[in-house]
Amino acid sequence: MGSKADQLTFWGTGDAMGVPRVYCECEVCQEARLHGLNRRYRSSVMVESADGSFLIDCGPDWREGMERHGERFVEHIVVTHAHFDHIGGLPEWADSCRWLNRRGQLYAPQEVIDLIMGQYPWLPAQLDMHAIDQGFELAGWHIVGWKVFHGKNGYAYAYRLTKEGYAWAYCSDAIALSEEQKAPLHGLDLLILGTSFYEEKAEFSTRSVYDVKEALALLQELQPKRAIFTHMSHDIDLRRDYRLPVHVGLADIGTAVLLK
Ligand SMILES: [Zn+2]
Ligand SMILES: [Zn+2]
Numbered sequence: 143m144g145s146k147a148d149q150l151t152f153w154g155t156g157d158a159m160g161v162p163r164v165y166c167e168c169e170v171c172q173e174a175r176l177h178g179l180n181r182r183y184r185s186s187v188m189v190e191s192a193d194g195s196f197l198i199d200c201g202p203d204w205r206e207g208m209e210r211h212g213e214r215f216v217e218h219i220v221v222t223h224a225h226f227d228h229i230g231g232l233p234e235w236a237d238s239c240r241w242l243n244r245r246g247q248l249y250a251p252q253e254v255i256d257l258i259m260g261q262y263p264w265l266p267a268q269l270d271m272h273a274i275d276q277g278f279e280l281a282g283w284h285i286v287g288w289k290v291f292h293g294k295n296g297y298a299y300a301y302r303l304t305k306e307g308y309a310w311a312y313c314s315d316a317i318a319l320s321e322e323q324k325a326p327l328h329g330l331d332l333l334i335l336g337t338s339f340y341e342e343k344a345e346f347s348t349r350s351v352y353d354v355k356e357a358l359a360l361l362q363e364l365q366p367k368r369a370i371f372t373h374m375s376h377d378i379d380l381r382r383d384y385r386l387p388v389h390v391g392l393a394d395i396g397t398a399v400l401l402k
Contacts, residue, residue: 148191148282148305148401153207155393156182157338157351157375158227160203170376179380183207183395184227185314185336185373189303191401193282196220196249198301198312204231208238215242218280221250222287222314223298224257232258236268249274251287251299290316290323293350302326308402310334314373317352324364332401333366334393336373340384354384361390370399 154160161182162171174180184201188211196218197204208216219235222228232248239246245268250258252273258265265271272278277286283303292298292315300313300323310332316323327333338351351373352360361369372393380392 146190146192148308149189149398150401151188151190151211151398152372152393152395153186153188153197153211154183154199154201154203155372155374155395156184156227157336157373158184158225159375160184160227161374161376163376166376168376170379173379173381174376180376180378182374184230186228187312187334187372189281189283189401191281191305194218194280196280198222199228199314200231200235201227202230205234215239215244216246217244218247218249220274220280220285220301221248221254221258222300222312223292224254224261225295225298225315228315229258229261232265232269233262236262236265239268245270247272249278249280249285251275251289254299286326288323288326291318291320293317293346294348295350300326302330305401310401315351317349317356318346319360324360327364327366330364330366331368332399333361333364333369334372335360335369337371337378338373338375339377342377354378354386358387358390361387 162174170180183203186199198220248269249272255271283305287299287301290300298315302311312334314336336351337354337357339353342353369390
């Protein structure tokens with residue numbers, strides 16, 4: 143690592159089903175199968191710097207991400223919430239730690255740890271669980287998590303990360319945030335926000351993540367210097383020009399994002 147710049151890389155930019163969806167033959171899913179521009183793994187980011195590195199979330203595509211990025215071990219993983227698309231890779235991570243005879247370090251709020259333990263009670267044999275309700279330090283970042291509304295799916299957590307005056311936030315699974323939940327999203331250099339659809343027509347009570355149109359309105363209010371949308375379903379087609387403002391983009395897994 144040495145002088146590695148602070149940066150993040152999207153390991154996954156998809157919604158819970160990923161793209162292509164197994165049952166679907168829409169244009170976007172077919173493009174994803176044939177060419178792959180729209181292929182999306184379940185949402186996750188790798189954060190790297192000279193001070194260390196960590197992943198945010200560990201969904202069922204974790205193993206695939208390790209292979210694509212040529213990684214053999216990851217020591218630190220921060221978890222946003224205990225939905226399968228964000229934790230489904232934890233048993234494989236723990237298994238790899240066992241084979242390497244090393245321990246993994248998992249960071250999440252206590253209530254998320256409790257839910258993870260309910261699903262995978264054997265994980266502490268390989269993983270140390272850190273309850274981070276009071277905030278924590280990782281790879282030189284000061285990190286604070288807070289609860290955000292996740293619609294019909296209940297609640298998730300978002301994280302605000304600061305280092306040397308730079309502030310960014312990761313909020314992949316949220317909708318209709320209250321003023322209090324929005325507060326830590328003000329004054330950001332970069333906001334990474336989940337937007338599953340461009341315009342989701344389903345009834346509000348059935349929804350769980352912002353759509354692009356709502357997200358653009360939210361950005362007007364929050365005024366981050368830059369924003370990247372992730373957690374995208376097969377509704378979003380990267381071949382299409384959505385005429386987003388210049389400081390707003392759709393996440394892609396090819397390019398690193400500098401954090402400075
Ligand atoms: Zn999700
Ligand atoms: Zn979720």
